[in-house]
Amino acid sequence: MPWSQARHPLSRRGFLLAGAGAGAALALAPAPARATGGRRPFGRYGSPAARLTPGTLYVDPHGRGDFTSVQAAVSAATGTGRTLVLAPGVYRETVAVDATRTEATWIGASEEPRDVVIVYDNAAGTPKPGGGTYGTTGSATTTVQAAGFTARWITFANDWLRADHPGVAGTQAVAIKVQGDRSAFHHCRFLGHQDTLYADSMALTVFARQYYAHCYVEGDVDFVFGRATAVYEHCHFRTLNRADLTTAPHGFVFAPSTAGANPRGYLVVRSRISSEAPDAYYKLARPWVPSSDPTARPMLTVRDTWMGPGIDAVAPYATMSAGFPWQDQRFAEYRNTGPGARITVPENRPQLTATEARSATRVAHLGDWTPWKGTR
Template sequence: MKISKLASIFFCLLTFQAYGQAYDFIVDGKGSGDFETIQAAIDQVPVFRKKETSIFIKNGVYKEKLTIPQNRENITLIGESSEKTVISFDDFASKKNRFGENLGTSGSSSVYIYANDFTAKSLTFENSFGAGSQAVAVLVSGDRVIFDNCRFLGFQDTLYPKKEGSRQYYKNCYIEGATDFIFGWATAVFEDCEIFSRKGGKYITAASTNKADDFGFVFINCKLTSDAPDQSVYLGRPWRPDAKTVYLSCEFGQHIHPEGWHNWNKPEREQTAFYAEFNCFGPGAGDQQRVKWSHKLSSREMVFYRFKYIFDDWVPNTESVLFKSNTN
């Protein structure tokens, strides 16, 4: 009995040394942390706090519909493991609310991020509903948002970088879906990410970039993988007329359709959308059959794909050789 009690105290001390000194709050669904739910920890962050609030989340599946409100800025969520620390919910667009109304696409999201200067590391964000309806895993409207080593799991409309003017950076992430699974108005850079197209879908991106914005979705050194049939998946289609999506030095799998891009059956959008590739490779990267209205960027045009142009005055902390050499 005495040995067991000493062992318990020793374990608690080790836990404090590992987690307690480095983070403001610890979340553990099993009860050993400061909170058992992530939302409870978020709710205790002082509104409009200027300093970072770090929240460590221990392994487990947290089934909660999580909201980071606009007045909770500078929050960093750190998972214990990107594959074993999971935030999951299963709402979907056609599900009814208490008033008998559809939740809608935005209402289906498992996680809402409205605050500025939010960072997530080593977490999985999931909408587990599956096929049959739009079902968002994460909706992001905050500005200067970073996801590092995170996973996004869903089917249709997995990741929603929603708000125009929002700047978002995704580094070493895994994003999975089938139809339009990266979509929205925001300016978002995806670097060193794996983009996995699930069988049953046809389109990766559905940007809705505003006409006045120079950049929409930018993929850099990403790997596009799939379990879909060969030559069955398009790189993107324009949700709105001025959609902008660019792939730079990406590896395309065999699943990419030879035409590359789709016009959403609206030929007039071929005149306004900007879809481009530069230095991409792999079996799906052949440009012989690409639609004529897409673009091949030149080395000279690449000068504009730097953080200081894409994100204006914000340069995320990044190990990118491409961006670090071009931000002075």
């Protein structure tokens, strides 16, 4: 899975995020310049002197909160139900939320995800202190294992670039790995190239439910992947141009690795897929059957979604590993629109029937869990 040489949306010389613009439908146009040196870096979410809740911790890189780093606040927020309010700024660090810190909530104080950026630049092949390399999982800028995690108005990013590390072979670079059940992200952004958003679970037998609403995700190779039961609703997926490749395919949007016993994999509904790359240079998906679970049967349903011309309409799916053809997996579409959704070769685009579509819904995927549905 080669790495893109393209321009990354995060400039490490100032963190200019304008290159990662989502469409107007998601209200993610570049945020106007705003001062962060005023007296109210936490907006309507209070301050350390007047806390949102008694358990709220405030994080501000300029020193006006309880902590200057997200990880320091996470380490202090023991127990369950703790809230972190993040002031505008760039938090260059890795962050891990272990399984004991359940029901946590992170809030971007400005209610604009471009203002609050958690970013680092490890890749799978990056050498670790003391020997070895990080591997795909270890490359994650943010790792969330706890159940009941919610994030709103935050950017999670990995700005590792192969061009900066020509000798590194392991080019997977995860922005966030989410493993907890009942994990919800609202109005968040996920920026990277290869393996940007790792929507997974804690074990093969655990079917972690996750919900992504009004989010923006970009990358090139398998940039939404893993074995979670995940719903992506009103999201924008954007494929990047690659300067290192002149022929198709440039990459793949989805690479689910759903366990064979799990009846629910990835569901994409009422979303959009756009591209910076030439027309038909991207596949919609390919199944990931990891060596650790050869019984996996990856599942992806994309419905009521607009696909731009960047998606190969003739052959939108590909096979990742020999012996596990995409045709044997659980891939399906329903009522999609746009040039990338044209059905030109019917056998290459499995479609749900109207009856089948009635069970391909957010409620069916998430069961007895109803995530927070606020629009802001």
